[in-house]
Amino acid sequence: MRTFSLSLLATATIALAACASNPPPEPPPTPSASNTTTVTPPVQPPVQPPRVTPPPSGPLAGSKADFAVKATDRVYFDYDAYNLDSDDQRSLSSQIAWLKQFPSTRVEVQGHADERGTRDYNIALGERRAQSVKSFLVAQGIAENRIQTISFGKDKPLDPGHDEAAWSRNRNSYTNVIVEAIS
Amino acid sequence: MMTTKTAGGIVQFFNRLALGVLGAIALVSFAAQAPAHAQLRAQVVGEQYIPLRIAVPDFDGTGPNAAQIAQDISNVLRADLGSSAPFRVLDKTAFIEKDLDITLQPIFANWTVAGLETQALVVGNVVVNTANNAMTVQFRLWDVYGQKLQYEMGYEVPTPLNWRRLAHKVADDIFTQLTGDPGYFDSRVVFVSKTPGDEPFKGRLAIMDQDGANAEFLLSNYAAVINPRFSPTDQVVLYGAYIPDPRYPGATLLRTYLYDLATGRQEILAEGAGQLDFSARFSPDGKSIVFNRAERGNTDIYKIDLASRRLTRLTTDSSIDVSPSFSPDGTQIVFQSDRGGSKQLYIMNADGSRMSCPRGGSGDACRITFGEAGYSFTDPVWSPRGDWIAFSRQGGGQFVIGVIQKDGSGMRILTDGYQDESPTWSPNGRVIAFERTASRGAGPKIHSIDLTGRNERRLPTPRDATNPTWGPVLKMQ
Numbered sequence: 001m002r003t004f005s006l007s008l009l010a011t012a013t014i015a016l017a018a019c020a021s022n023p024p025p026e027p028p029p030t031p032s033a034s035n036t037t038t039v040t041p042p043v044q045p046p047v048q049p050p051r052v053t054p055p056p057s058g059p060l061a062g063s064k065a066d067f068a069v070k071a072t073d074r075v076y077f078d079y080d081a082y083n084l085d086s087d088d089q090r091s092l093s094s095q096i097a098w099l100k101q102f103p104s105t106r107v108e109v110q111g112h113a114d115e116r117g118t119r120d121y122n123i124a125l126g127e128r129r130a131q132s133v134k135s136f137l138v139a140q141g142i143a144e145n146r147i148q149t150i151s152f153g154k155d156k157p158l159d160p161g162h163d164e165a166a167w168s169r170n171r172n173s174y175t176n177v178i179v180e181a182i183s
Numbered sequence: 184m185m186t187t188k189t190a191g192g193i194v195q196f197f198n199r200l201a202l203g204v205l206g207a208i209a210l211v212s213f214a215a216q217a218p219a220h221a222q223l224r225a226q227v228v229g230e231q232y233i234p235l236r237i238a239v240p241d242f243d244g245t246g247p248n249a250a251q252i253a254q255d256i257s258n259v260l261r262a263d264l265g266s267s268a269p270f271r272v273l274d275k276t277a278f279i280e281k282d283l284d285i286t287l288q289p290i291f292a293n294w295t296v297a298g299l300e301t302q303a304l305v306v307g308n309v310v311v312n313t314a315n316n317a318m319t320v321q322f323r324l325w326d327v328y329g330q331k332l333q334y335e336m337g338y339e340v341p342t343p344l345n346w347r348r349l350a351h352k353v354a355d356d357i358f359t360q361l362t363g364d365p366g367y368f369d370s371r372v373v374f375v376s377k378t379p380g381d382e383p384f385k386g387r388l389a390i391m392d393q394d395g396a397n398a399e400f401l402l403s404n405y406a407a408v409i410n411p412r413f414s415p416t417d418q419v420v421l422y423g424a425y426i427p428d429p430r431y432p433g434a435t436l437l438r439t440y441l442y443d444l445a446t447g448r449q450e451i452l453a454e455g456a457g458q459l460d461f462s463a464r465f466s467p468d469g470k471s472i473v474f475n476r477a478e479r480g481n482t483d484i485y486k487i488d489l490a491s492r493r494l495t496r497l498t499t500d501s502s503i504d505v506s507p508s509f510s511p512d513g514t515q516i517v518f519q520s521d522r523g524g525s526k527q528l529y530i531m532n533a534d535g536s537r538m539s540c541p542r543g544g545s546g547d548a549c550r551i552t553f554g555e556a557g558y559s560f561t562d563p564v565w566s567p568r569g570d571w572i573a574f575s576r577q578g579g580g581q582f583v584i585g586v587i588q589k590d591g592s593g594m595r596i597l598t599d600g601y602q603d604e605s606p607t608w609s610p611n612g613r614v615i616a617f618e619r620t621a622s623r624g625a626g627p628k629i630h631s632i633d634l635t636g637r638n639e640r641r642l643p644t645p646r647d648a649t650n651p652t653w654g655p656v657l658k659m660q
Contacts, residue, residue, distance in 0.1 A: 064433075082480075108434040118561040118575060118582075118604050119409060119650070120462045120475060120505040121519065121526060124482035127459050128503070131480035150435050151459055151477065152425070155409065156384040162623040178431040 062102040062181025071095040074158075075133065077171040079114070082128040084136055092133065095175055096140045106179035109133045111151040112158065114167035119153055126151030133173045148178075223303055223326040223333055225269035225362050230595075231635050234271035235361055237264060237303040238294060240283055241275065242322070246311030249318075252346050253309040256320060259350035260305070262394060263368040264357065266640060267614075268633035273301060285323055294327045301327045303361060307353070317341055320349050324360055334360045347396060348657070355656065367609040368393060371654045372616060372629070373411045373420050376400065377647035379626050386649065388422060390444070393609070393653070395643035401444070409437075410462050413654035415511075415567060415610075416469040418444040420652070421452070423461050439463050439474065441489075452487075460485075466509045467567075473497070473507040473516060484518055486533070497535060498548070508565045508572075509533065515589070517563040517572050520548070526559035528552045528574060530589055542591055551591035562604055565589075568612030571634065575604040575617075584617050586634065597636040601625070607653045616642060616651045 059065030067073060072091035075084065084092070099105060111126030130149035138144045158174075159166035225235035239261045244253035265272040280293040283306045294301035307322030321337030336356050338349055348369060355366025370393045375386035388408045391398035402408075407425040414420065420442045428434035439453040439460050452472070453460035463474035471488045484497045484507045498504040502522035509516055510533075517530050523543075531548040532538055540549035551572075552560040558578035565572050571586040576596065584603045585596040602620040609616070609631075616631040626647035632639040642651070 106431065108428075108431070110435075115602075117577070118506070118519075121503065121561060123459070123461050124475065124477055124503040124505050127477035127482065128480045135480070148428075148431075148434060149459075150425075150437065152384065152435075155386075155407070156382070160383075176433065178428075178434040 060180075062105060064177040064180055067095075067098055067105075067175075067177045071098045071175070073176075074172050074174045076168065077129055077173070079167075079171065080117075080125065081171075082125065082132045084132055089136065092136050092140075096137060096142060099137070099142050099146070102181035104179070105177060105181050106146045106148075108176040108178050109137075109147060109149045110156075110174045110176055111149065112156060112170055112172050112174065113154045114170040115154045115157065115162070116167065117154060119155070122153035122155075123151045124153075126153045129171075129173045133175065223329060223361060231637065232269045235269055235302050236273055236300055237270050237305065237357075237361070238273045238278065238299070238301040239264065239275070239305045240278055240281065242307040242309050242320070243282065243285065244309045244311070246309075247313060249309045249311040252311065252318065253307075256309060256346050256350040256353070257307075259347055259394070260354050260357075263351060263354035266394065266638070267358065267368075268635055268638045269358070269362050273299060285321060288332075289325060289327075291325075291327050291330050303327065303333075303357075305353075305357060315341075318346070318349075320346075320353065322353055322356075324357055347392065351392070351394075364613060365611045365656065367611045367613065367656060370610050370656045371418075372607075372642065373401070373413055373652050373654065374629060374644065374648045375408050375411060375650045376644065377627065377649060379647055384425070388420075388442075389644075389648070391642075391644065393642075398645050401442070409650065411650055411652050412464045413607075413652045414465045414469045415467055415655055416465075418654065418657075419465075419469070420444060420654075421463045421465065421472065423463070437461055462506055464508055467511045467513050473509060475505050475507070484516070495535070497531065497533075506562055508563055510565050510589070511567050511569040517551075517565055517589070518548075519561050519563060523550060523554075525554045525557075526561055526577070527554055528560045528563050528572070528587070551587060551589065552594075553591075560587075562606060564606050564608060566608050566612040567610060570612070573606035573608065573615050573617075575606065584615060584632065586615075595636060597632050597634075598630075598639065600630075603630075605650050607651050609653055610655045616653055618649045618651060 059069055071094040075088040075091045109130040111130030113122035113125045130151055134147045134149055137147055157170040159169040226233045239257060241257045242253040244250035261272050264270040277299055280290055283289060285306050285308045289304055294304055304325040304327050305322055310319040317339055319339045323332055324334040326333045338352055351369035354368040358366035371390055372393055373390045376389040377386050384407050386408045388401040388411055390401050409423045411420050411422040423437055423439050425435050425437055428436045436454055437459055438451055441450045441452050458476050458478035460474055460476050463472050465472055471486055473484060473486050475482050476485050481501055482503045482505055484504050486495045486497055500522045502520050504518055504520045507516050507518040514533055515530050516533050517528060519526055520529050528551050529548040530551055537546045538549055543550040558576050560574050560576055562575040563572050572589060573586050575582045576585050582602045582604050583596050584598040584606050585594060587594040600619045601622050603617050605618040606615045613634055614631050616629055618627050619630045620627050627649045629642040629644055629648045629651045630639060631642055
């Protein structure tokens with residue numbers, strides 16, 4: 001009694017606890033000879049130099065960490081608003097370029113709101129923000145089926161503060177890479 | 184009817200009853216003998232009670248440990264009545280007559296003396312019987328100035344373990360006798376427990392008695408739970424939970440669960456696949472659910488019949504429509520919408536039929552708040568009595584709890600917090616519990632306030648708490 005009868009949820013919830021704090025991405029694997037060999041097409045002569053050479057200290061191309069370096073992963077909104085201004089569109093252009101470079105990737109667009117508002121309204125508002133971003137990405141040529149959305153409303157603030165500076169940071173949409181490119 | 188006996192002058196009819204939620208404990212009820220004429224009642228002037236002066240001397244105890252149990256029951260009884268606006272519980276140290284015998288008529292003059300002026304007197308006893316491992320609580324309610332017995336009742340349980348529920352049952356009986364409304368003390372509140380310092384996102388489903396006793400977690404796992412909503416009829420709860428997307432590690436889904444507290448059985452009602460369903464709430468009969476569905480940037484209100492799973496879309500407006508709540512007769516739904524340019528409350532017919540809106544609205548929904556002075560109105564919840572709709576009003580740098588009638592009249596603001604939201608009604612529609620963030624950055628707590636705006640108090644929770652939802656009075660089966 002009073003325990004989960006759904007084992008799926010039980011395991012899911014444990015996993016949620018583990019991921020809820022957005023841990024930093026795994027450090028990229030150290031480039032090695034075998035690594036470069038695998039990306040070499042077998043039809044090429046063995047003397048052909050590798051086409052893809054990850055930078056020795058940077059993230060692996062097409063990875064979540066690579067996205068964080070090459071794209072602006074978060075756009076910010078005005079109070080109670082969900083429209084994208086020119087700054088936001090510039091930020092999203094960097095996302096679009098990356099998504100076009102790595103067409104096998106998939107993203108989750110998360111909508112967030114500040115704490116000034118009720119839970120329900122802020123979930124709806126966060127969903128609008130996430131959809132604004134998704135619509136822009138789709139309009140710029142990213143396949144719709146590569147993008148899923150979620151809203152956390154006011155319940156997952158980026159900034160734990162309670163002033164206008166924190167609120168303006170918490171009105172955002174975050175693009176979360178959930179399928180990385182295989183390299 | 185199992186047996187009849189006479190004890191202490193009270194004729195007692197035994198009905199064996201089982202308390203379903205609490206499992207094996209059985210309850211035996213004695214007869215209620217209520218004279219039909221001229222009952223003592225707490226008086227209401229305007230919208231305020233004149234608190235009725237009630238004396239609850241410690242119950243007498245007979246048998247092993249009975250004195251302590253009698254004391255405990257008396258304390259809970261006094262706390263219940265004392266937490267409630269219709270009563271002023273008198274200080275027992277001022278009593279002249281002590282150690283009252285339930286079989287004897289009290290000496291009324293001892294209770295009407297200046298300073299005490301007792302209107303209602305409760306005399307009770309607790310008998311622990313080791314021969315059959317039973318505990319009996321019986322009580323008499325006296326109309327002191329009327330000098331007559333108003334009500335008497337008794338309960339029996341096989342063990343003394345459940346004395347708190349017995350105290351709440353006695354308090355409910357007294358509340359009903361002296362106000363004419365159903366009691367609400369034998370009920371529970373589900374909420375989301377938050378651990379200070381944790382991510383705000385995290386929250387565990389928890390439950391407590393309405394007075395804060397017996398708080399415990401409901402689910403064994405740490406999760407991110409939102410918007411629990413009690414069934415108005417059963418010990419069943421709807422809630423939302425953010426869970427990892429099983430298809431894509433690192434991604435999140437918002438699922439809606441139906442959770443039977445008695446059996447522990449859970450069922451997934453909704454899970455976003457292109458849409459986000461949230462804020463589900465039961466219909467008054469518990470047979471259907473209204474909820475929000477956000478899809479392609481627009482949130483509308485839907486209804487689903489639980490038996491047939493038939494889905495009905497109730498709003499199609501391009502604005503954000505959220506937080507639906509049924510009227511207790513099931514014919515109408517109050518909700519929040521910004522279709523008029525700001526967040527306001529609207530009422531629609533639950534069957535989607537057109538309505539005439541004398542104060543504004545389009546015919547598919549009538550507007551009942553108008554945002555004077557820039558106020559927004561959010562989080563509407565219809566009282567189970569049907570007379571009031573509770574809401575959270577946003578404006579002037581704060582959120583406050585208020586009530587309004589369904590035609591938009593009679594609005595009253597009840598609280599004065601920094602951020603008061605998520606109101607929920609006691610099962611008798613007399614008290615509103617709500618979530619309060621007392622100041623910027625303060626941990627959220629649960630408070631309650633009487634419909635009259637009096638008697639604000641904090642409902643103690645072990646940690647921070649959000650999203651209270653008040654369940655129905657527990658059944659005796």
